[in-house]
Amino acid sequence: MIVFLDYTPIPMLHLGPLSVSPHGIATGVGFLAGARLMLPAAKARGIDEDHLWRLLTRAIIAALIGARFAYVLNHLGDYTDRPLEALRVWEGGASLLGGMVFAVLAAIPEMRRQRLDFWTVMDAAAPGLALGIAIGRVGDLIVGDHLGKQTDVLLGYRCTGADSASPCNAPIGQAVHQPALYDLVSVLALLGLLSWLRHRRLPTGSLLLTFVTWYGIGRVAEDFFRIDETHGLFLTSSQWAATIGVLIAVVLLITGRRPGTRLYEPGPSDEPEPERPRVSG
Numbered sequence: 001m002i003v004f005l006d007y008t009p010i011p012m013l014h015l016g017p018l019s020v021s022p023h024g025i026a027t028g029v030g031f032l033a034g035a036r037l038m039l040p041a042a043k044a045r046g047i048d049e050d051h052l053w054r055l056l057t058r059a060i061i062a063a064l065i066g067a068r069f070a071y072v073l074n075h076l077g078d079y080t081d082r083p084l085e086a087l088r089v090w091e092g093g094a095s096l097l098g099g100m101v102f103a104v105l106a107a108i109p110e111m112r113r114q115r116l117d118f119w120t121v122m123d124a125a126a127p128g129l130a131l132g133i134a135i136g137r138v139g140d141l142i143v144g145d146h147l148g149k150q151t152d153v154l155l156g157y158r159c160t161g162a163d164s165a166s167p168c169n170a171p172i173g174q175a176v177h178q179p180a181l182y183d184l185v186s187v188l189a190l191l192g193l194l195s196w197l198r199h200r201r202l203p204t205g206s207l208l209l210t211f212v213t214w215y216g217i218g219r220v221a222e223d224f225f226r227i228d229e230t231h232g233l234f235l236t237s238s239q240w241a242a243t244i245g246v247l248i249a250v251v252l253l254i255t256g257r258r259p260g261t262r263l264y265e266p267g268p269s270d271e272p273e274p275e276r277p278r279v280s281g
Helices: 022-044 049-074 083-087 096-113 118-143 179-197 206-225 237-255
Strands: 013-015 018-020 156-158
Touching: 018 022, 022 049, 022 118, 049 096, 049 237, 096 118, 096 237, 118 179, 118 206, 179 206, 206 237
Parallel strands: none
Antiparallel strands: 013 018
C-alpha cells in the first residue's frame, strides 16, 4: 500500500511582532547539542574547554558565512542582475556542505595557535556534527524545505497547496520526495556508528574520515531526488564536493595516512634552555 506523509508545514512561527523560522531554531539547537556532545570527547583527548569554545565560536560564524556563500555561488544565475539580493539571508538559501567546509577552515588557524592536532579535534567533533545535522533536518521537515521530485513511493510528501519553505513541484494530491527525511535517517544511523566507534581503539582521524565517507555517499545519493542546478555529468555542486571528499577520505582510510597530523612545530623560543653551569663563590 502506498503511504504518503500528509502534514501542514510551519514555515514561520509568529510570536507577537516577531516571526521566527523553526528551521533557524533547529539549527541553533543542533549546534548547541553537537557542541555539548563534543565536550566530553574533547576533554578525554586533552583539549581545554575554554580553547574548545573559542574554536566553536569561530566555526559557527564561518559556517553561517560559508553556507550562504556556497549557496549563492551555486545559484549565480539568480543574482546576476540583482547582486545585492545575495545579502538577504533572511529569505533563505544556505549550503550545509559549504557551511561545514568554511567552519573547519576557520578553525584551523586557532588549532595552530593552541597547538592542537587537527585529526584529534575533528575526531572529537564528528559525532556532534552528525547530531547537529540530524536536529537541523528535523527543522527542514517542519518548514517543508528541500521538497524534491515527484514520486509515488513510500514516504513521499503529499502536496496540499499549503505554504512551505520550498515549492512543492507536483499537482495537489500528488507526492514528492523528501530528501531532508532521507538525510535524517542516514545521519541518525551514522550517529549510532560514530557513537560506537568512539569507544574503540582506532587510529587518530578514523571518526572524521568515517563521517566524511558515510555522509558524502549519502549526499551524492540524496541529491538525485532534489531539484537543483547541475554542473557537468548532471551532478549538483554538492554531489561534486561530496564525491571529492569521499574519494580523499577512502584513500586516507585505506592507506592509514593522516597528512599534517602535527599542525604545530615548535620554534626556537619553545626549545628548553640549556642548563647553565653553577658557579660557586
